[in-house]
Amino acid sequence: MKVANKNIVVTGGGNGVGRELTLKLLSKGAKVIAIDVNQFALQETFRISGKNPNLLIRVLDITDKESVFNFAEEIVSSLGHIDGVINNAGIIQPFIDLKDLKFEQIDRIMNVNFFGTLYMTKAFLNHLLTRPEAHIVNVASMGGFFPFPGQNSYGASKAAVKLMTEGLYSELLGTNVHVSIVFPGGIATDIMKNSDITDKAASDSEKNSKLLLSPAAAASKIISGMEKNKYRLFVGKDSKIMNFMYGINAGFATRLIKRVMGSKMSMEA
Known part of the structure; x- marks a missing residue:
């Protein structure tokens, strides 16, 4: 679906990839409704956009089902x-094993990553089916198709997004609604700060x-993948490589990433 002259909602529009998605869509002629739980971050996105009249910002907690449907x-x-x-x-999540992760941390991860995505999808799906052409893009993670050390519940939440989206793609075949699932690799954002894991932003070197x-x-x-109606998008060389390796030999890929990440965490400890 070409995005020019389309009305598109972006979650997490206050920072990182969400902010850049918002700005890129605006540059291509879309009207964007950027939502985020952080009002200050949304206002900053609006400022960076040059106070673009095609950008609307809304504060919304995507884990609140009633609020999502009302929005x-x-x-x-x-x-x-x-x-x-x-x-x-x-x-x-914090980089710790499942045995040390608190249930309230697990609940928060699942509520934001999976249920937030589910609520947004359900809230708009019937309306999107009435449009001449529409598109749903759900961002999972390479951690959603192979186990990443210290991110057990995060991976489970993104695996749930993966399977839900793939099922949705199957259900909507032959309709006017396109569906894409995105598997990003490592991206230089402040996700640890925004996840309340640390109060420090990522360094310039990072x-x-x-x-x-x-x-x-x-x-x-x-x-670009959205405009080409691509079903699965592996964003970043690391995501593409791990998808290939996991498909060839899942055990080897799991041991490799455990060894690499284990040594990295030891060096940072």
């Missing part, structure tokens, strides 16, 4: 229609690492 009803009534939803918002995609590059790849 969907309000924005459709206000704008007349919505053509696309990009479910980008997500958080990670953000400039050659191993990480910039949020702007990731956003460009996601929107």
Whole structure:
């Protein structure tokens, strides 16, 4: 679906990839409704956009089902229609094993990553089916198709997004609604800070690492895939490589990432 002149909702629009998705969509002629739980971050996105009149910002907690459905009803009534939803918002967990993870931490991860995506999808789906063409993009993670050390519940939440979206793709075949699932690799964002794991933003050296995609590059790849109606998008060389390795030999890929990440965490400890 070409995004020009379309009304598109983006979750997590206050920072990182969500902000860059918002700015990229605006540059391509879309009207964007950026939502986030952080009002200050949304206002900053609006400022960076040059106070673009095609950008609407809304504070919304996507884990609140009633609020999500009320928002969907309000924005459709206000704008007349919505053509696309990009479910980008997500958080990670502290880098600890499942045995040490508290249930309240697990609940929060599942509520934001899976149920937030589910609520947004359900809230807009019937409306999207009335449009001449529409698109749902759900952002999972490479941690959603192979086990990443210290991110057990995060991976489970993103695996749930993966299977839910793949099932939705199957259900909507032959309809006017396109569905894409995105598997980003490492991206230089402040996701640890935004997930309340640390109060420190990522350093410049971390953000400039050659191993990480910039949020702007990731956003460009996601929107390009959306416009080409791609079903599965592996964003970043690491995501593509791990998908290939996991498909060839899942056990080897699991042991390899455990060894690499284990040594990295030991060095940082």
